[in-house]
Amino acid sequence: MQLLHCYISEEDFLFVINIYSSCLQIKHMMAFIEQEANEKAEEIDAKAEEEFNIEKGRLVQTQRLKIMEYYEKKEKQIEQQKKIQMSNLMNQARLKVLKARDDMISEMLNEARQRLGNVAKDPARYPALMDGLILQGFYQLLEPKVTIRCRKQDVQMVQASIQRNIPVFKAAVKMNIEVRIDQDNFIQPDVSGGVELYNGNGKIKVSNTLESRLDLMAQQMMPEIRVSLFGANPNRKFLD
Numbered sequence: 001m002q003l004l005h006c007y008i009s010e011e012d013f014l015f016v017i018n019i020y021s022s023c024l025q026i027k028h029m030m031a032f033i034e035q036e037a038n039e040k041a042e043e044i045d046a047k048a049e050e051e052f053n054i055e056k057g058r059l060v061q062t063q064r065l066k067i068m069e070y071y072e073k074k075e076k077q078i079e080q081q082k083k084i085q086m087s088n089l090m091n092q093a094r095l096k097v098l099k100a101r102d103d104m105i106s107e108m109l110n111e112a113r114q115r116l117g118n119v120a121k122d123p124a125r126y127p128a129l130m131d132g133l134i135l136q137g138f139y140q141l142l143e144p145k146v147t148i149r150c151r152k153q154d155v156q157m158v159q160a161s162i163q164r165n166i167p168v169f170k171a172a173v174k175m176n177i178e179v180r181i182d183q184d185n186f187i188q189p190d191v192s193g194g195v196e197l198y199n200g201n202g203k204i205k206v207s208n209t210l211e212s213r214l215d216l217m218a219q220q221m222m223p224e225i226r227v228s229l230f231g232a233n234p235n236r237k238f239l240d
Contacts, residue, residue, distance in 0.1 A: 120193035133208040137197035145200035
């Protein structure tokens with residue numbers, strides 16, 4: 001102790017102690033500050049990580065929704081295209097069915113037209129039919145003068161029918177009628193039979209040939225013909 005007193009005074013010793021103590025305090029303060037800085041840095045890192053995860057989740061969710069929306073839109077487009085294609089196929093099939101039905105009806109009417117010639121060849125049916133065609137023509141025209149055109153081979157039959165029907169017409173409508181057969185212009189030879197009637201000046205015509213009567217009957221009975229051939233249409237609400 002005496003040696004120390006030789007070199008360091010008590011004041012210097014206390015000064016050294018104070019400095020050492022201050023250094024310790026500073027060291028503790030630096031450690032505390034460093035610890036707080038580390039804790040703050042960890043807190044900042046954790047918060048940054050949390051915000052990053054939140055932002056990443058938001059971006060992922062946004063992109064996922066966009067992808068889902070994109071594929072939902074594509075799916076709807078594909079579904080719409082399928083519906084359009086199915087509708088087109090159904091329409092094409094329906095048109096084919098309708099065409100096949102129309103072809104069948106046309107074939108049936110053509111066959112009926114071919115059979116009309118047999119009617120004109122029947123001596124029991126044709127004169128009675130001729131009476132009805134001529135008398136109906138008189139009623140449709142209601143003219144005092146009538147000109148009749150017929151097939152060349154039917155002139156005598158038509159003349160006899162005129163003589164039978166004029167009294168019937170006069171009794172029914174109380175009107176005189178003058179009828180002549182046009183022997184300069186006959187019905188076309190490809191016509192199966194029947195007559196054409198004209199008024200006095202030739203401006204009004206009533207076609208009562210067998211073909212015209214068949215066409216009129218087919219037009220009027222077409223709904224019934226279709227039902228008989230193909231059955232009732234479930235989509236049809238009105239039959240008139």
